[in-house]
Amino acid sequence: MSVCDRMAVLNCDRFDQAQDCKASHFWTNKTGQIVKLAATILVAVLLVGCATSHRSSQALTYAQLDALRYTNADCPKLDQNIQFIETQLRLKGLLNVDPTKLDEPDRVYNATARILIWNLRIGCHNPTRFSNK
Amino acid sequence: MKLAIALTLCVTTSVAMADCYQRSNIKITQQKINTVPTDIRTLVTPDVNGQKCVARYRLHIGDAWTTVEGTAVARTETEACGQALDVKRGVALGEVAPATVGADQQLVCSDLPDIRVRPVRRGELIWESEADLHSHLLERKQPYFVWKQAKCRKFIERTSQDQNLIIYQGVMCQSTTAKNSKWLVLDKY
Numbered sequence: 379m380s381v382c383d384r385m386a387v388l389n390c391d392r393f394d395q396a397q398d399c400k401a402s403h404f405w406t407n408k409t410g411q412i413v414k415l416a417a418t419i420l421v422a423v424l425l426v427g428c429a430t431s432h433r434s435s436q437a438l439t440y441a442q443l444d445a446l447r448y449t450n451a452d453c454p455k456l457d458q459n460i461q462f463i464e465t466q467l468r469l470k471g472l473l474n475v476d477p478t479k480l481d482e483p484d485r486v487y488n489a490t491a492r493i494l495i496w497n498l499r500i501g502c503h504n505p506t507r508f509s510n511k
Numbered sequence: 512m513k514l515a516i517a518l519t520l521c522v523t524t525s526v527a528m529a530d531c532y533q534r535s536n537i538k539i540t541q542q543k544i545n546t547v548p549t550d551i552r553t554l555v556t557p558d559v560n561g562q563k564c565v566a567r568y569r570l571h572i573g574d575a576w577t578t579v580e581g582t583a584v585a586r587t588e589t590e591a592c593g594q595a596l597d598v599k600r601g602v603a604l605g606e607v608a609p610a611t612v613g614a615d616q617q618l619v620c621s622d623l624p625d626i627r628v629r630p631v632r633r634g635e636l637i638w639e640s641e642a643d644l645h646s647h648l649l650e651r652k653q654p655y656f657v658w659k660q661a662k663c664r665k666f667i668e669r670t671s672q673d674q675n676l677i678i679y680q681g682v683m684c685q686s687t688t689a690k691n692s693k694w695l696v697l698d699k700y
Contacts, residue, residue: 476632476633477679477699477700478630478670478672478679485677488700489679489680489700492698492700493680493700496665496682496698499658500656500658500663503656503657503658503659504656504657506653507649507653507656
């Protein structure tokens with residue numbers, strides 16, 4: 379039993395204070411619920427925020443992305459490779475975007491990632507065509 | 512009387528909307544051709560010798576898409592249109608303002624919607640020659656590739672924004688296996 383609950387019970391011992399006590403107990407419970415709810419929301423927001431921030435920081439930089447090279451040897455893991463690049467786009471918020479509405483750095487990142495994806499798709503289905511950009 | 516007025520208005524509107532070209536005497540075979548005829552539209556009419564086919568199509572010549580017209584007469588429609596699509600018979604149609612056509616030049620006008628290179632969007636169904644060929648050397652050598660059993664190619668789109676030249680690239684695939692079907696823009700980046 380919490381301190382607040384114990385206080386509410388003690389206050390209820392006296393009959394003449396019953397009505398006030400009930401109200402007080404009601405508000406004590408209500409306040410507790412609100413506090414719990416607020417705490418839960420706060421924790422959830424913090425967790426989502428932390429998760430997003432953590433994941434964003436894991437997206438490859440443009441330099442790292444631009445350094446990626448794929449060859450025919452990567453074709454057996456085609457789906458995983460494409461998924462990896464798509465994850466980078468998702469982390470950057472670029473998975474389903476209109477390129478004409480992007481600023482220069484995002485446009486370059488988006489184009490570089492999609493060139494890699496299409497090079498993999500085209501190269502693995504048309505082996506004589508594999509190229510790097 | 513009302514019908515006559517309505518018909519006159521329709522004719523006037525269609526004439527005003529028609530796109531006109533100057534038929535050149537440029538032999539197509541003397542140019543560097545990068546593609547086979549695409550976006551073909553034909554007009555077949557009866558002729559004393561069988562069927563006359565006028566084929567209008569697009570060819571990527573040099574560095575640009577050009578509208579070409581070929582004409583042939585044969586016993587059947589298939590034969591006539593087959594011959595009309597022979598690029599050796601084709602003449603380039605140059606876009607002109609009607610005022611610039613001289614007395615000795617031929618002006619060809621048509622109500623068919625004009626096909627020209629334009630900005631495209633992902634998911635859009637377009638004529639092949641509405642998107643430019645990719646400029647990469649490999650793409651020029653082998654413009655087409657197969658993706659999920661569809662004939663596809665990369666394209667390039669040049670545009671300017673804030674006094675800056677922006678070049679987009681993309682991938683498009685033929686929407687059906689029919690020879691002259693339109694193309695679906697799969698991706699643009």
